[in-house]
Amino acid sequence: MDVDAVMGELRALEDPKVRAVNLKHGDDHGVNLSKLRAVAKRLKTQHELAGELWATGDTAARLLALLICRPKAYGREELDAMLREARAPKVHDWLVGYVVKKSPYCEELRVAWSADPDPVVAGAGWTLTADRVAKQPEGLDLPGLLDTIEAELKGAPDRLQWAMNTCLAQIGIEHPELRARAIMIGERLEVLKDYPTSPGCTSPYAPIWITEMVRRQQA
Structure with a gap:
């Protein structure tokens, strides 16, 4: 065709x-x-x-x-x-x-996009970072990512905020040594705390998201 x-x-x-x-x-x-x-x-x-x-x-x-x-x-x-x-x-x-x-070129683009001044482009970079946190975290500065998230998540535009929040949740879910800090950041910032969630779905509010996914892993 x-x-x-x-x-x-x-x-x-x-x-x-x-x-x-x-x-x-x-x-x-x-x-x-x-x-x-x-x-x-x-x-x-x-x-x-x-x-x-x-x-x-x-x-x-x-x-x-x-x-x-x-x-x-x-x-x-x-x-x-x-x-x-x-x-x-x-x-x-x-x-x-x-x-x-x-x-x-995924990794090159992840690094470049994460620091881009366009929040939509930066959101793509953070989406790729969240994926790497879950699947291939070797070489990532996870505490440094939490520092950036803690400083910038609250005021980030919607799509960038969603991607950064996903990265926060993935750090908490996949890395037990950083879980308490990830939950604490989520509780303090309260980003997406009131997001409407359908029955049977997990809230994107990081403390609830992290806790629920860890519970499923341990069930």
Whole structure:
């Protein structure tokens, strides 16, 4: 399929109700994600087509592009540029989670993005840091990360705050020697303490999150 045919298929999948829900979260597309994944499964990996879809700037097309691309085929500067273009939250999340994490430039970008003055870009860096805290913490200055979180979390913009809070929770969950301090920081700052949480879901408030995940690990 060429890019015009795919765009036509995406337009046919547009659902005003889905768009209305997504707009509340800052995502300007109306395609059900299960249906989008079904399209990706049929297309399989097509990196050139992924590039053409990304270039349209359309949110649904970019999400599809991230599902059919070859993550390791992107260069460092290309990924950096894509992240700075990816202002829709879902595109941002999928780019980091599905592409950057599989890239040989992941660690370089993690370090560079974490210190970026753009809070959305910095949020991507902190998301990658939280992932590394959980999976590959060797070489990270965990006490230093807690120092930064303690100083900056409260006043951080929403997406950066969420990523830093996730890093705080991961340190508390995965590193017993720092758990008490992580919980103390969460209790003092009270970030996301009143966040609405659906029944059966774990609160993103770090002290509750940490305590619950440790309980599950020990059960």
